[in-house]
Every structure is written in structure tokens, then in C-alpha cells.
Amino acid sequence: MTTSPAAPTPPAPHPFTFRLAMGLLGVLIAALTSGLNDRxxxxxxxDLRAATGIDYATGSWLVSAYQAAEVAAMMLAPWFAVTFSLRRFTLTVSLGFALIGALLPFAPNGTLLIALRALQGLFGGxxxxxxxxxxxxxxxxxIKLFGLSAYALTATFGPNMAASLxxxxxxSVGWQFVFWQVxxxxxxxxxxxxxxxxxDPTRYERFRQMDLFGMVTGSAGIAMLILALTQGERLDWFDSPLYSGLLLVSLACLTVFAINEWFHPLPLFKLQMLSRRNLSFGLIxxxxxxxxxxxxxxxxxGYLAQVSGFRTVQFAPLALTIGLPQLLVAPLLAALLNIRWIDCRWMLIAGATLIAGSCLLGTQITSDWARTNFWLIQAMQALGQPMIILPILMTATSVVAPPEGPFASAMFNTVRGFSSIAAGTLVEWFLSHREQFHSNVLLNAAAQKPWLLSAENGASASGSQPFLADGSVSSGENLSQFASMVKHQALVLGISxxxxxxxxxxxLLILLTALLPRRVWPPQTLLNSSTTKTRI
Structure with a gap:
């Protein structure tokens, strides 16, 4: 029986040296920089719109184009890394990412700015x-779990540093450095x-079995789906023909992509791996x-910006409360997970419970909250987030063999990139609609029983009352104060x-953790067990 020349073969193991550790650090810096650039x-x-003179619609497409290209690249990158070699591919996309960043401030118009930003998204993703x-x-x-804790920093450390930068x-410096910082x-x-x-040696023979149809349908489908999600609110969802067209074509492309991947001999996604419960649980x-x-x-x-009127620099310390501790918490949790008797599922459940507890505290939010009211919530988040992410990474990767690494990386990172954008869209949509609901309720209450709203909300931020003695709205100034009060109160209720x-x-995550994944043992204990059996 002959082996296909494109079939993946396990690469020769490399001793873990200081030089290799520095190489891994370089890849970590590149990945963190990519995530920071987006946020x-x-x-x-x-500030970018004001400096470059682009309008709101162009600015929204600037963000959407980058994110769509970024996730599409996550789908394709592992295949190209194996084909052109990991080091050459990483160096190429890193240099391309930096070069586009240098050129972006000089874009003469919004169209070229969007095109360059999309190209940078391909490199960054x-x-x-x-x-x-x-x-x-x-x-x-x-030390495998410590490496996974470094990957977890891209989801916990990097995004929470973005506000400060x-x-x-x-x-303090200049808007150009938003792009030049990379x-x-x-x-x-x-x-x-x-x-x-x-x-590694290049493997150009893989082009003979290149999944070109899957690359086109998959990347186009995921890119259009992300464009639909990020532009949906602005386009008014299904009332827009553009939104409907993007959504329908993307779903059609992704359906064809999934069928193609199931039968292709060298796919981007090896969907058969989803039969492994731990990997499926990891993605969910x-x-x-x-x-x-x-x-x-x-x-x-959102609360501090819209209710308290804070600028980015004023609420950045809250994000740092989550981001900076990760440098200590992530490796500490990795060390705990390396202990054989610690079940990562219990750590995951404890982390989800911490997050739920912080959200329960958040439901008590009022219009009188200040930055100090969020410190405990943020501290619980700082500990709870890595307690969830690390066990998920450990569980998912435990069933992936080294030759399957590119398949797992493509699926995991594509799901991660898409879910991050979908999560933001979901929360933004939910908050917007709940805010509208509460605004209508408050306005109806003010129309029927204005004295109730006046008694509950009291004075405005300036200390003046927007109501007359009988609770009615008087002048234009009072009407403006009343509208601002209703808007802020509706936002607070929506955030709650x-x-x-x-x-x-x-x-739901706690329930899935209790039902779906199987017990996972630390990697070095499996190695020790295998060595012991060999000696016997």
C-alpha cells in the first residue's frame, strides 16, 4: 500500500531549549499584538474618524472588513503553515502585518483605508x-499546559489591555500610533x-490535493456571515436587502463547505474529529x-461611558484589573492543572460559578454606581475567566494527536474568532432592545403617573428637578433633563x-461541563504512566 504524498506525517520532535522557548515567545508576542490591534x-x-474625515458608515465598514478578513485567515492559516513551513509562514504574515500598519495612516481616502485594513486583517488573523x-x-x-496558558492570554490579557493603549x-501621542503601535x-x-x-522542509506536494473549493466557499461564507453580523444593527437587519443577501449567501457557502470538508482527502476542517466528545465540548x-x-x-x-460620561482613559483601569493579573494567574492555574488529582472539570465549574456570581452582583447596578462599585466584579472576572479557558483548552487538546494539530488549530481558532464577534453582536443587540423596552415602560409610567418617576429618580445630575410641583415636564431645558434621565435609567436596567x-x-456551561466531557489527565502524568508500563 502506498501513502499519499500529501498525507500528514508526524514531525520529528525537537528538544525544548532556550532558543526554542524564545521562538515560542516571539509567536506569542505576534499573536498578542494581532489581537490588541483589532481592539x-x-x-x-x-478619534480615527475625526482625524481622517471618514463618516460613520465608512468607519463601521473599517471594523467589519478587518474582522471578516481576520476570521477567514484563521480558517486558512494552518494549511499554508504546513505547506510553506511554520517559520517562513509566521515570519511572512508578521512582516506583512507590520508593513500594512505603517502604511495605514497615509491612506488618501476611506475606500483604500478599508482595503488596507482588510489586508491587514488577513495577516493578523x-x-x-x-x-x-x-x-x-x-x-x-x-510544560504543555503552560504553553496553553500563554495561548489563553490572547483571550484574557490582550483584549483587556486595549483600552489603556x-x-x-x-x-497623549497621536492617532497614527493606533496603527503604528504594531x-x-x-x-x-x-x-x-x-x-x-x-x-521545517516545505511541502509543495500538498498543492496536488489542495482544497481550493473548500478554501473559497469556507472563507467567503465566514467572511460574509461576519459582515452580516457586524453591519446588521446599522442596516436594520432583515429590512435591508444587503443584510439578507449577505446572510443567505454565507449560509449557502458554509453548507457547501461543510459537505466538501467531510469528503475531501486533505480538508481544512477534519469534521470527523467532532465525534470526540472532548473536542466538541471545547468548541462549544x-x-x-x-x-x-x-x-x-x-x-x-458601556455603563461608564454612557451614564457617567467617562472617556476611555478613565475606565481603562477596570480592564487592567482583569488583564494584568493574568500574567500571574494563568501560569499558576496551569501548575494546578498539572497536579494529577485535580480534575479540570471542577476548575471549569468553579470558574463559571465565579463569573455567574460577578454577573449576579452586576444585576444590582443603579444609576448611582461609580467605578469603585465594579472592582469586586472585575476581581471575580480576573480569576474566573482563566479558570474556564484553561480547562477548555486542556480538555479539547487532550484528544488531538500531533499530526492533527493543524486541523484542530483551524477549527478552534475559527470558532474562537467567529464567536468573539457573534458574542459582541448578541450582547449589543440584547442591550439595545432591552434599553428600548425599558425606555418605553418608563415613558408610559411618566405619562400615566409622573409623580412616581419623579420620586424614584430624584434630582438630575445638575441638582435641579426636571418636574413641576404636579410632576409634569415644564420647559425645554427640563424636557432635555427628563429625556436624559429616562435614557440613563433605561440603559442601567438594560445592563442589569x-x-x-x-x-x-x-x-448552561456548568450543565454542559457536567454532562459532556470525559475526565482529562495532565500530559506529564500520561507520559510517566506510559514510561512505567514500558519498563514493566
Whole structure:
């Protein structure tokens, strides 16, 4: 029997040396920089629009184009990394990412700015899969979980550093550095990656079995789906022919893609791997986690920005409360999971319980809350988020053999990229509609019994009462204060409802953890057990 030349073969093991560790650090820096770039530019969008003169619609497409290209690249990157070699591919996309960042401030118009941003998204989206690939391939069992904890930092540390960086560039340095910030870390990442990552042989014979049809349908389908999600609210969902067309075509492409992947000899996604319960749970659990993490970022920042009138620099310390502790918490949890008698499922349940508890505290939010009211919520998030993500990574990767690493990396990172965007869209949509609901209720209550609303809300921020003695609205100034009061109160109630919804996601994750995954043992204990059996 002959073996197909494109069939994956296990790469030769490399000893874990200081040089290899520096190479892994380089890939980590590149992946973190990619994630930061997306979040920082999103948070600084208002300043970018003012500086470049683009309108609101163009600004929204600037964000959507990057995110769509980013997730499409996550789907394709592992295949190209195996074909062109891991080191060469990582260096190429890292340098391309930095080069586009250098050019972006000089774009003469909005159309070219969007095109360059989409191209940068392709380069940036290829980097997180490289981090997971090198962690699965090069790390020996005793430190494998520490490598996965480094990958977890892209979901816990990086995004929570974005607010501070956005405030630094726009308020203190210059809007151009929103794009230029990626250049120094990317150059450092290239130096470390080029020096430390071993050079594999290229495998151009894989082009003979290239899944070109799957690449086209899959990347086009996921990109259009993300465009539909990110533009849906602005386009008014199904009332827009553009939105409906994007959604229908994307679903058709993804359906054809799934059928093609099932039968293709060298697919991008090896869907047969989903029959492994731990891997399926990992993908589902990761989607739930990315919704839950918004309780520590989107909801507090939304409240402080819209109710308290805070600028980014003022609520950035809240995000740092979650981000900075990860540098200590993530490796500490990895060390705990390396202890044989600790079941990662129980750690996951404890983490989900912490997140649910923080959301329960969040449901008590009022219009009188200040930044200090969120400290306990953020502290619980800082501990709970890695307690969920690390066990999910450990559970999912436990059933993946080294030759299957590129398949697992493609599926895991694509699901992660899509779920992050879908989670933000879900929470934004839910909050918007609950805010509208509460606004209508409050206005109806004011019309029927205005004295109730006056008694409950009291004075406005300026200390003046927007009501006459009989509770009616008097002048234009009072009417403006009344409208602002209703808007703020409706937003507060909507945020409270959003926290309640996230408690439901945490409860669902706990239920799935109790039913779906099988027990996972630390990697080095399996190695020791195998060595003992061999000696016997």
C-alpha cells in the first residue's frame, strides 16, 4: 500500500531549549499584538474618524472588513503553515502585518483605508493559529499546559489591555500610533521567531490535493456571515436587502463547505474529529466563554461611558484589573492543572460559578454606581475567566494527536474568532432592545403617573428637578433633563438584564461541563504512566 504524498506525517520532535522557548515567545508576542490591534483600533474609532474625515458608515465598514478578513485567515492559516513551513509562514504574515500598519495612516481616502485594513486583517488573523500550533507541536508534556496558558492570554490579557493603549495613543501621542503601535512588537516577534523556531522542509506536494473549493466557499461564507453580523444593527437587519443577501449567501457557502470538508482527502476542517466528545465540548465551551467575558469588558465600559460620561482613559483601569493579573494567574492555574488529582472539570465549574456570581452582583447596578462599585466584579472576572479557558483548552487538546494539530488549530481558532464577534453582536443587540423596552415602560409610567418617576429618580445630575410641583415636564431645558434621565435609567436596567442573560450562559456551561466531557489527565502524568508500563 502506498501513502499519499500529501498525507500528514508526524514531525520529528525537537528538544525544548532556550532558543526554542524564545521562538515560542516571539509567536506569542505576534499573536498578542494581532489581537490588541483589532481592539485598540475599534476603541479609538471615533478619534480615527475625526482625524481622517471618514463618516460613520465608512468607519463601521473599517471594523467589519478587518474582522471578516481576520476570521477567514484563521480558517486558512494552518494549511499554508504546513505547506510553506511554520517559520517562513509566521515570519511572512508578521512582516506583512507590520508593513500594512505603517502604511495605514497615509491612506488618501476611506475606500483604500478599508482595503488596507482588510489586508491587514488577513495577516493578523493568521497569527493566533500559529501560537496554538507551536504550543501543541513543540512543548513537551510537563510544560504543555503552560504553553496553553500563554495561548489563553490572547483571550484574557490582550483584549483587556486595549483600552489603556487606545487612550494612550489618542489622548497623549497621536492617532497614527493606533496603527503604528504594531511595528515595534512585530519586529521583535520576527527576530525571536526567526532565531528560535526550527525550519521545517516545505511541502509543495500538498498543492496536488489542495482544497481550493473548500478554501473559497469556507472563507467567503465566514467572511460574509461576519459582515452580516457586524453591519446588521446599522442596516436594520432583515429590512435591508444587503443584510439578507449577505446572510443567505454565507449560509449557502458554509453548507457547501461543510459537505466538501467531510469528503475531501486533505480538508481544512477534519469534521470527523467532532465525534470526540472532548473536542466538541471545547468548541462549544469556548463559544460560551467568549460571551461571558463581555460581562467584564463591554458592560462596565458601556455603563461608564454612557451614564457617567467617562472617556476611555478613565475606565481603562477596570480592564487592567482583569488583564494584568493574568500574567500571574494563568501560569499558576496551569501548575494546578498539572497536579494529577485535580480534575479540570471542577476548575471549569468553579470558574463559571465565579463569573455567574460577578454577573449576579452586576444585576444590582443603579444609576448611582461609580467605578469603585465594579472592582469586586472585575476581581471575580480576573480569576474566573482563566479558570474556564484553561480547562477548555486542556480538555479539547487532550484528544488531538500531533499530526492533527493543524486541523484542530483551524477549527478552534475559527470558532474562537467567529464567536468573539457573534458574542459582541448578541450582547449589543440584547442591550439595545432591552434599553428600548425599558425606555418605553418608563415613558408610559411618566405619562400615566409622573409623580412616581419623579420620586424614584430624584434630582438630575445638575441638582435641579426636571418636574413641576404636579410632576409634569415644564420647559425645554427640563424636557432635555427628563429625556436624559429616562435614557440613563433605561440603559442601567438594560445592563442589569444583560448581566442576567449572561448568568444563563454560565449556568448552561456548568450543565454542559457536567454532562459532556470525559475526565482529562495532565500530559506529564500520561507520559510517566506510559514510561512505567514500558519498563514493566
Amino acid at each position: 485598540v483600533s475599534d476603541m479609538a474609532l471615533a 493568521a497569527l493566533p493559529p500559529m501560537l496554538m500550533t507551536v504550543a501543541l507541536r513543540f512543548l513537551p508534556p510537563p 487606545a487612550a494612550l495613543w489618542t489622548d 511595528i515595534p512588537p512585530m519586529l521583535i516577534a520576527c527576530l525571536l521567531t526567526g532565531w528560535g523556531i526550527p525550519q 465551551g469556548l463559544s460560551a466563554v467568549l460571551v461571558l467575558t463581555l460581562s467584564g469588558s463591554a458592560l462596565p465600559s 438584564d444583560s448581566y442576567l442573560m449572561l448568568i444563563g450562559f454560565a449556568a
